[in-house]
Amino acid sequence: MQTHTSHRIVIVGGGAGGLELATQLGRRLARRGKAHVTLVDRNATHIWKPMLHEVAAGSLDPYIHQVQYAAQARWNAFHFEQGDFVGIDRAARTIRLAPLVFSDSGEDIALLPEREIAYDTLVLAIGSTTNFFNVEGAEQHALALDTVADAERFRRLLISALVRAPAQAEGNARPLVRVAIIGAGATGVELAAELRTTASELRDFGVHKLDPWQDVTITVIEGNPRILPALPERVSVATARLLSELGVSMITGDPVAKVEESVIRTQGGQYIPTDLTVWTAGIKGPAVLGTLDGLEVTRGNQIAVHQTLQSKSDPNIFAFGDCAACPWPAIGRNVPPRAQAAHQQATFLAKALPRHIAGGSLPIFQYRDLGSLISIGQVTAVGNLMGGGAGKSVFLEGFLARMMYVSLYRMHVVALTGVTHALLDALAQRLRKTSVPRIKLH
Numbered sequence: 032m033q034t035h036t037s038h039r040i041v042i043v044g045g046g047a048g049g050l051e052l053a054t055q056l057g058r059r060l061a062r063r064g065k066a067h068v069t070l071v072d073r074n075a076t077h078i079w080k081p082m083l084h085e086v087a088a089g090s091l092d093p094y095i096h097q098v099q100y101a102a103q104a105r106w107n108a109f110h111f112e113q114g115d116f117v118g119i120d121r122a123a124r125t126i127r128l129a130p131l132v133f134s135d136s137g138e139d140i141a142l143l144p145e146r147e148i149a150y151d152t153l154v155l156a157i158g159s160t161t162n163f164f165n166v167e168g169a170e171q172h173a174l175a176l177d178t179v180a181d182a183e184r185f186r187r188l189l190i191s192a193l194v195r196a197p198a199q200a201e202g203n204a205r206p207l208v209r210v211a212i213i214g215a216g217a218t219g220v221e222l223a224a225e226l227r228t229t230a231s232e233l234r235d236f237g238v239h240k241l242d243p244w245q246d247v248t249i250t251v252i253e254g255n256p257r258i259l260p261a262l263p264e265r266v267s268v269a270t271a272r273l274l275s276e277l278g279v280s281m282i283t284g285d286p287v288a289k290v291e292e293s294v295i296r297t298q299g300g301q302y303i304p305t306d307l308t309v310w311t312a313g314i315k316g317p318a319v320l321g322t323l324d325g326l327e328v329t330r331g332n333q334i335a336v337h338q339t340l341q342s343k344s345d346p347n348i349f350a351f352g353d354c355a356a357c358p359w360p361a362i363g364r365n366v367p368p369r370a371q372a373a374h375q376q377a378t379f380l381a382k383a384l385p386r387h388i389a390g391g392s393l394p395i396f397q398y399r400d401l402g403s404l405i406s407i408g409q410v411t412a413v414g415n416l417m418g419g420g421a422g423k424s425v426f427l428e429g430f431l432a433r434m435m436y437v438s439l440y441r442m443h444v445v446a447l448t449g450v451t452h453a454l455l456d457a458l459a460q461r462l463r464k465t466s467v468p469r470i471k472l473h
């Protein structure tokens with residue numbers, strides 16, 4: 032256990048929110064000796080989760096865009112500890128990490144034993160996992176998109192399905208690869224749009240021999256009456272038009288009843304044959320949150336927090352991002368599980384926590400909905416931006432919308448590395464694109 036010299040802030044989860052917070056607190060507090068900041072994550076590297084559908088489609092290489100926690104920690108004066116967070120002892124103010132294991136050719140090699148880390152202030156930012164809503168067969172037969180490993184698995188399965196299809200076609204039947212995406216929120220829709228380009232690019236490079244438009248079918252299935260049910264109708268209508276132009280089929284208003292290995296059955300009796308099924312229909316808090324020494328969680332297994340982001344059960348434990356249920360009184364709901372919310376809350380806590388450890392009163396977090404942008408492939412996007420006065424939103428579509436969509440990620444990079452590095456990084460990515468295929472080919 033570390034020696035206790037100054038206030039110990041432990042942040043668990045280095046995702047869209049947690050890594051920004053650790054970086055800001057490292058610079059503001061740890062560098063000046065005002066606190067000891069530790070970030071814990073189960074992985075050694077960070078990737079911004081909203082890019083996972085691009086990883087799944089092969090249009091983004093996670094190894095190029097990843098941030099190495101150890102390097103980020105060294106450059107920003109915080110400490111990084113790799114491990115799977117499995118428990119809290121609130122009285123002793125310690126968290127518990129599972130043994131760190133390295134798997135090599137199916138063999139597990141123990142690197143570190145179970146450990147405890149002491150804290151004075153604990154911040155939980157461990158994100159969310161896929162919610163299959165107990166739909167029969169969904170967990171067994173549908174792929175989730177929670178991690179880089181999930182996204183890479185989907186990408187490899189897609190390529191192998193495309194390559195194998197001609198050999199598997201029966202008799203004179205056309206070879207077919209049928210992809211079904213269950214859930215037409217932002218993730219499902221963005222993945223569907225990316226996949227059409229993926230199929231075409233892989234064909235252009237000779238990876239497979241199918242007709243990318245005729246032989247690769249992409250179907251999005253949504254239980255609500257329209258795709259993107261959480262967004263304004265105009266955004267939903269424009270997105271549906273763009274998806275149709277990309278040859279994506281949409282089934283709406285018919286919830287999925289059962290997922291089998293190669294077929295999806297809906298409550299309305301539809302029967303959708305599939306070779307690859309992806310589930311993007313909802314999220315919930317990770318299971319560990321329900322086991323944390325009496326910390327109150329909601330039905331969706333998120334930590335119940337006040338608007339200060341302090342947990343309702345313990346003022347020294349904060350939670351934010353997808354893993355927290357934070358009230359949004361203006362709308363009468365909780366703050367939505369989105370990267371922009373995690374970013375705003377990280378910025379808020381970077382200012383609030385120094386006050387907290389100095390014994391001052393805490394401010395109240397006010398979520399500002401800046402609107403939503405949905406990327407449709409690599410050149411266009413659709414969405415609404417707030418700011419039209421009296422809570423009105425402005426509709427956007429096209430290249431400008433796509434640029435604004437990309438700027439969300441750029442803001443994350445700025446928060447991690449500063450403006451100069453973020454600009455150089457953007458330039459480096461652009462230059463790199465001139466010498467590599469747009470899609471990962473293997």
Ligand SMILES: Cc1cc2nc3c(=O)[nH]c(=O)nc-3n(C[C@H](O)[C@H](O)[C@H](O)COP(=O)(O)OP(=O)(O)OC[C@H]3O[C@@H](n4cnc5c(N)ncnc54)[C@H](O)[C@@H]3O)c2cc1C
Pocket residue numbers: 043044045046047048049071072073074077079080081082083084114115116117156157158159176177217218317319351352353354368369370371372373404
């Ligand atoms: C494909 C996709 C597209 C999306 N697109 C958008 C978008 O366009 N706009 C938008 O606003 N939002 C989008 N989102 C949602 C957005 O990604 C999340 O809201 C955001 O990442 C939440 O940030 P977070 O910090 O709470 O959690 P995350 O970014 O998920 O980070 C959680 C971190 O905790 C770590 N962790 C988890 N469990 C443990 C554990 N037990 N022990 C140790 N570490 C742990 C993980 O490794 C991870 O690093 C998208 C999500 C997906 C999947």
